Amino acid sequence: MSNFKKVAVTGGPPRQDVLAPLRMTQIVGSKPALPAEILSTILDHVTVLDLVHFARVSRRMKEMVYDDSRWVLRLRLLGCWNELEARKRADATRRQRGSSQGLPREEQSERTGIGVSGNNNNSASGSKKPRNDSQTIFDAGWEQIDVGVNSHQQSLAGSTEGFNAVHRSPTNPSSSYKGQDPLCRLDIFSHVQSLRGQARQEYGKIHGSLNPCYVDAITCRDHTTAMVFRIYRDPNHQARMLANLARFAESDLAQGWQERQEKIQNLSETFETAVAREFEQALETADVDGKQRRYAQVLVALNGGQKGVQTFTSNSPIVARKDELGDPLDCLRLGPTGSFSLQESQKFFTRLAEGFNEQIALIDRIFPASTKAAVRFLERVGKEVFADYLSTLLDEAYRTGLEPYLEAVSGTYHQSLYMAKALRPSKDTGDDFYESVDRIIARAFEPHIDLYLSEEYTFFKRKSEAEVAEWERQLSEQDASMQSLYMSNVNRQADKRDFLTSFKKVVMMPVNVLPTFPLSSPFGGKSATAKALVNGENLQTTSQASSQMSTRPATPSMINGTTLGTSRSATPMPEPPTTELSAKAAIMSSRLEGIRSLFSIEVALNLVHTAKAGIERAAVFYRAQSQFGEDARKQCQLIFVLLLQILGNRHIKAGFDQAVDHLAKYNPKEIQNHGHTEVRPLVTFLELVNVGDLIQQMLDVFYEQEMVASRLTDRNDFLDPAVKEKKKFEQMLDERVAAGLNKGIEVLMAEVEFVCATTQKAEDFNPDGAGSTSANVMDIGPSETARKVVDIVSSHTRMLVGSTEKNLLDVFNQEVGLRTFTALCKHLKRQRISVAGSIKLISDMNHYFTYIQTLKNQNLLEYFIALRELAQIYLVDPSDAKELATIIADGDRFHGIFRAEEVYEFAERRADWYQIRAKVERAMYGIGCVVM
Numbered sequence: 001m002s003n004f005k006k007v008a009v010t011g012g013p014p015r016q017d018v019l020a021p022l023r024m025t026q027i028v029g030s031k032p033a034l035p036a037e038i039l040s041t042i043l044d045h046v047t048v049l050d051l052v053h054f055a056r057v058s059r060r061m062k063e064m065v066y067d068d069s070r071w072v073l074r075l076r077l078l079g080c081w082n083e084l085e086a087r088k089r090a091d092a093t094r095r096q097r098g099s100s101q102g103l104p105r106e107e108q109s110e111r112t113g114i115g116v117s118g119n120n121n122n123s124a125s126g127s128k129k130p131r132n133d134s135q136t137i138f139d140a141g142w143e144q145i146d147v148g149v150n151s152h153q154q155s156l157a158g159s160t161e162g163f164n165a166v167h168r169s170p171t172n173p174s175s176s177y178k179g180q181d182p183l184c185r186l187d188i189f190s191h192v193q194s195l196r197g198q199a200r201q202e203y204g205k206i207h208g209s210l211n212p213c214y215v216d217a218i219t220c221r222d223h224t225t226a227m228v229f230r231i232y233r234d235p236n237h238q239a240r241m242l243a244n245l246a247r248f249a250e251s252d253l254a255q256g257w258q259e260r261q262e263k264i265q266n267l268s269e270t271f272e273t274a275v276a277r278e279f280e281q282a283l284e285t286a287d288v289d290g291k292q293r294r295y296a297q298v299l300v301a302l303n304g305g306q307k308g309v310q311t312f313t314s315n316s317p318i319v320a321r322k323d324e325l326g327d328p329l330d331c332l333r334l335g336p337t338g339s340f341s342l343q344e345s346q347k348f349f350t351r352l353a354e355g356f357n358e359q360i361a362l363i364d365r366i367f368p369a370s371t372k373a374a375v376r377f378l379e380r381v382g383k384e385v386f387a388d389y390l391s392t393l394l395d396e397a398y399r400t401g402l403e404p405y406l407e408a409v410s411g412t413y414h415q416s417l418y419m420a421k422a423l424r425p426s427k428d429t430g431d432d433f434y435e436s437v438d439r440i441i442a443r444a445f446e447p448h449i450d451l452y453l454s455e456e457y458t459f460f461k462r463k464s465e466a467e468v469a470e471w472e473r474q475l476s477e478q479d480a481s482m483q484s485l486y487m488s489n490v491n492r493q494a495d496k497r498d499f500l501t502s503f504k505k506v507v508m509m510p511v512n513v514l515p516t517f518p519l520s521s522p523f524g525g526k527s528a529t530a531k532a533l534v535n536g537e538n539l540q541t542t543s544q545a546s547s548q549m550s551t552r553p554a555t556p557s558m559i560n561g562t563t564l565g566t567s568r569s570a571t572p573m574p575e576p577p578t579t580e581l582s583a584k585a586a587i588m589s590s591r592l593e594g595i596r597s598l599f600s601i602e603v604a605l606n607l608v609h610t611a612k613a614g615i616e617r618a619a620v621f622y623r624a625q626s627q628f629g630e631d632a633r634k635q636c637q638l639i640f641v642l643l644l645q646i647l648g649n650r651h652i653k654a655g656f657d658q659a660v661d662h663l664a665k666y667n668p669k670e671i672q673n674h675g676h677t678e679v680r681p682l683v684t685f686l687e688l689v690n691v692g693d694l695i696q697q698m699l700d701v702f703y704e705q706e707m708v709a710s711r712l713t714d715r716n717d718f719l720d721p722a723v724k725e726k727k728k729f730e731q732m733l734d735e736r737v738a739a740g741l742n743k744g745i746e747v748l749m750a751e752v753e754f755v756c757a758t759t760q761k762a763e764d765f766n767p768d769g770a771g772s773t774s775a776n777v778m779d780i781g782p783s784e785t786a787r788k789v790v791d792i793v794s795s796h797t798r799m800l801v802g803s804t805e806k807n808l809l810d811v812f813n814q815e816v817g818l819r820t821f822t823a824l825c826k827h828l829k830r831q832r833i834s835v836a837g838s839i840k841l842i843s844d845m846n847h848y849f850t851y852i853q854t855l856k857n858q859n860l861l862e863y864f865i866a867l868r869e870l871a872q873i874y875l876v877d878p879s880d881a882k883e884l885a886t887i888i889a890d891g892d893r894f895h896g897i898f899r900a901e902e903v904y905e906f907a908e909r910r911a912d913w914y915q916i917r918a919k920v921e922r923a924m925y926g927i928g929c930v931v932m
Contacts, residue, residue: 040064044073047254048207071199074251078189078206086194182231185209186240189247203251210248217245218263223270235275235295239302242268246303268302275299276307283315288365296366305371312366312373313380318355322385325351328393331408332400340397340404342411348389349419356381357424364427374426375436382440386416390444398451402459409445409452410617416441417620442627449628453618453635460614460639464607464646471603471651598655598688604647604695608702611643615706622712636712641725644699648729652692656736659685663743666750685744686799689737696733699726734808741812748796749819752789756827760785765837765874766911780839782847790851793820797855810857817852817860821867824848828870834911838874845871866897873907881916885923900924 043051043064055065064070075081184191188209192202216227223229228245232238246268249261275298282291299308313319326348335341360374367373390412397408420441425433618639621632663685703726707713713722764783797816800809833841845868852864876884887893888903898906907913907920 045253045255066200068197068199071203074203075199077251078247080189080192082194086196090196186237188244206248210244213241214245214248217267218260223267226267235298236301238271239298242271243302272302272307276311279308280311280315288362292366300368300371305367309371309373309376313377316359318352318359318381319384328389329396331393332396332404338401338404340407345412346415349415353419353422360424360426369428372428374429378436379440382444387444394448402455406456406459406617409448410620413445414620453631456614456618457635457638460610461642463610467603467606468646468650471600598658599651601691601694603651604698607643607647608698611639612702612706614639619710619712633712637722640707640722644725644729648732652695653732653736656740659688660740660743663747666747685740692733692737745815745819749823751792752820752823755788755792756785759788765831765833765841767836768834780843782843783840786844786847790847794851813855814857814860817855821863828906829909831909832911833874833909835875835877838871841874842871862895863897866894869893870898870906874910878912878916881919882923885920889924
């Protein structure tokens with residue numbers, strides 16, 4: 001056998017073998033070269049015709065192109081897909097299919113969305129069903145589409161209806177839509193339905209109707225030769241088709257879509273400019289129901305009519321000739337110098353409202369309701385007319401002065417709200433119209449509101465501080481002039497030579513500088529007076545009405561005869577003293593009398609009125625329920641807080657402190673004439689208390705009327721700044737009144753002790769004493785001293801009746817009673833009382849007890865009952881020393897007010913004490929007894 005071996009042949013044809021074709025066969029998989037996600041993304045950015053080519057590549061590509069979600073996306077971009085409607089129709093179809101026995105083919109077609117007007121591919125069998133006779137644009141071959149488009153473009157010159165319709169199978173044979181009718185193409189979007197599984201067919205309606213015009217619009221060189229203007233001659237139809245093309249361009253996702261949309265936009269803008277020019281000419285001719293309405297509807301059909309509304313607004317008289325409505329500077333020029341004239345601003349708002357209502361009537365006749373032309377016109381007028389006028393006015397008012405600026409902001413805002421009510425809404429606005437007006441007004445005032453609220457607070461602070469400072473300056477100048485007046489006639493050298501004589505003759509003389517003010521019933525009608533003062537009513541009628549109850553003036557009008565205000569009457573000054581000591585005594589007395597004028601109702605009233613004006617101006621923004629309401633409410637609270645701080649700390653507190661200081665310097669021993677039943681410094685201080693109480697009531701009325709009634713504050717909110725400051729003010733006033741009354745009571749008690757020491761005669765309680773010259777006839781009535789003491793004390797306690805709260809009055813009466821009790825006890829320990837004089841003492845004690853009963857204070861009455869029982873120890877005969885000892889040792893007899901040791905001290909004031917002392921002590925302590 002030969003060793004020859006075959007060499008492998010390469011490159012030649014294979015050997016003829018049965019299995020050779022199978023070995024040569026390469027199995028090609030169906031897996032695509034690109035992932036499905038990338039292919040789907042590519043399909044999203046190709047043209048519709050390229051999608052047709054792509055669908056013819058393979059069955060898989062066709063399924064990707066025919067995917068319903070792809071066409072639903074395009075319908076969404078066009079605004080033609082309603083998911084709710086699609087869901088309802090799908091549910092209805094599913095229920096209908098479930099009720100009837102459908103074929104498997106129909107179920108498969110419903111599931112895949114294929115087979116209604118396209119092919120039904122069966123992957124299991126691989127067989128193809130026969131194609132329907134009618135074809136959609138996507139089922140037609142590319143050659144058929146090209147032929148249809150070319151034949152359409154060739155017939156454009158001679159066609160009067162546009163382009164030839166593409167043959168397609170209608171989804172609803174009974175539909176009234178006819179694709180070949182150019183007028184139906186204007187409403188193509190209204191014929192699109194939201195059907196799941198048929199989104200491709202619905203989009204095919206739009207594409208078949210609008211794509212030829214769309215392609216022509218983006219390829220034509222001259223806008224006048226565009227297919228839209230040659231097919232449609234009516235401007236309204238042209239506008240509607242241009243609007244359709246602009247909407248159709250939103251579904252163009254292929255490369256270069258920005259340039260194509262820009263071309264469509266340029267075409268629409270050119271058409272819009274031409275129509276707007278015609279509309280403007282129609283406005284000049286005042287053809288409202290003719291050309292104006294016609295061209296306005298064309299602009300509305302094109303893009304909503306914004307250009308038409310803009311043209312109408314620009315040519316409106318209240319915008320084009322807004323200077324004729326009023327000059328903002330007239331509000332500052334025509335009124336008084338440095339003031340703001342609300343009459344001129346009211347004229348502007350009246351003319352603006354009348355002109356606006358006239359233009360709204362025209363808008364209702366020209367523009368359809370869907371354009372909301374009235375709201376756009378309102379916004380334009382608010383920005384270019386109202387806001388411009390307001391800004392110019394407020395800026396100039398601010399440069400003029402702070403007070404005109406505050407009046408201008410609040411006044412114009414109030415007038416703006418009334419103007420808003422006078423505006424007539426359009427037929428297309430309804431209830432939202434007035435909300436839009438309020439929003440425009442708030443937008444115009446927004447740049448000024450922060451500055452206004454800040455300046456309102458600053459203005460009140462500056463004016464109120466100036467008012468108080470002026471009052472203090474007048475007091476200081478008055479005091480200086482008073483000292484200068486009293487010291488003007490003093491011959492200092494003569495006084496030095498005759499100092500002792502001057503002291504004896506002058507110091508003890510009364511110096512009456514101020515007229516007295518009767519205090520029959522202070523502030524009997526004070527509540528009504530306070531309300532009248534706050535409201536700014538005429539006080540003459542108020543004072544006349546309350547003259548029967550109070551004869552005291554509301555505020556002391558004089559300090560030493562010199563007025564502190566223009567409205568105060570002068571009292572003739574007495575002849576000034578001629579010696580230095582008399583002058584100093586007169587100055588001291590004058591200062592004590594001048595306590596009543598340390599603070600004034602006039603100053604408080606001016607501050608309250610200033611605060612009321614500021615709060616009412618700022619409260620306008622709160623009552624209007626505007627967006628500035630909360631800021632305005634807080635600012636009103638700050639103004640009220642500042643009122644209380646300045647009026648309390650700067651004015652009332654300082655006045656009470658000076659009054660207390662003056663009372664501390666009072667010495668009754670330096671006063672010679674004590675014939676009056678009242679202590680003059682205490683009377684004037686109580687009058688000052690009444691003035692402070694009236695100021696507090698004024699603030700209470702102001703708080704209720706301006707703050708609580710206007711809902712600027714809540715009296716039940718303990719964290720509210722106004723509530724907290726009001727409580728602090730009331731606490732401060734109570735503390736100062738209490739301190740002053742305490743010092744006043746000390747002065748009163750000093751006067752009582754002085755009266756007791758100077759008027760009580762030795763023979764009153766010891767008629768049988770040495771040196772007594774009184775007759776044997778005994779007067780069993782109270783002594784002159786007791787009468788004077790009761791008159792002095794009662795006159796001062798009656799002053800507070802009706803002018804202060806009951807709690808404060810009870811505390812004052814109790815303190816006066818207790819201190820009077822102490823003074824009487826001290827006075828009793830300085831007397832010598834005989835058995836015969838005890839009758840007078842018991843009469844005095846009964847007189848004191850009767851007065852204390854009028855105070856209706858049971859606790860205080862116990863002290864004077866004990867004092868009356870104490871007087872009984874002087875009535876015991878000396879022979880009954882043992883009985884006297886029993887009375888002294890009986891603690892229950894005096895209700896615990898006096899201890900036995902204290903009663904023993906009083907017993908020592910008996911005139912016969914040294915005679916009965918041993919017997920009394922023996923009876924009390926057992927002295928001299930021997931224990932067996």
